[in-house]
Amino acid sequence: MDRKRVQTVMDWGIPSKMADFRSFLGLANYYRRSLKQAISSQSVLKLPQFDKPFEVQVDASDRALGGVLVQDKHPVAFESRKLKDAELRYSTHEKEMTAVIYCLEAWRHYLLGTKFTIVTDNVANTYFKTQQKLSPKQAHWQEFLGEFDFEWVHQPGKHNDVADALSRKLVEEYVAP
Numbered sequence: 001m002d003r004k005r006v007q008t009v010m011d012w013g014i015p016s017k018m019a020d021f022r023s024f025l026g027l028a029n030y031y032r033r034s035l036k037q038a039i040s041s042q043s044v045l046k047l048p049q050f051d052k053p054f055e056v057q058v059d060a061s062d063r064a065l066g067g068v069l070v071q072d073k074h075p076v077a078f079e080s081r082k083l084k085d086a087e088l089r090y091s092t093h094e095k096e097m098t099a100v101i102y103c104l105e106a107w108r109h110y111l112l113g114t115k116f117t118i119v120t121d122n123v124a125n126t127y128f129k130t131q132q133k134l135s136p137k138q139a140h141w142q143e144f145l146g147e148f149d150f151e152w153v154h155q156p157g158k159h160n161d162v163a164d165a166l167s168r169k170l171v172e173e174y175v176a177p
Contacts, residue, residue, distance in 0.1 A: 067103035
């Protein structure tokens with residue numbers, strides 16, 4: 001790709017005035033129809049490189065969960081789904097853990113045998129490996145997680161944009177007004 005053709009957009013700074021923000025929003029709005037295809041194209045989704053670490057970013061909302069598998073700040077895969085009826089009654093911690101389990105099951109073939117990081121906005125999950133008293137469901141989760149070599153990282157929700165967007169998108173899609 002000829003870098004000169006996209007340099008103006010690449011050099012676009014962070015808007016500091018409302019007029020600058022509106023201008024950028026106008027540009028983004030114009031291309032909104034092609035954004036889905038662009039985000040899911042091969043030039044955006046990277047093939048995994050098993051000599052580099054993975055990062056699993058997850059989030060759960062009241063009605064859905066989502067995650068993104070990342071390597072070198074580039075997405076490798078996306079996952080999301082609405083919560084099942086029983087899962088709707090889970091606590092926030094359990095919904096977040098359900099998102100972790102769901103994403104690890106989906107990306108197992110990438111993650112087994114590699115060291116990776118799980119990024120969550122739920123601080124309770126970061127202590128899950130060392131939790132002593134477990135419900136049967138939590139014991140099952142801990143047994144499943146034992147197959148993987150990973151570290152937990154807590155990141156506030158406002159910095160977990162992609163996974164948060166995936167979990168919220170489905171709320172709009174599945175919840176009737």
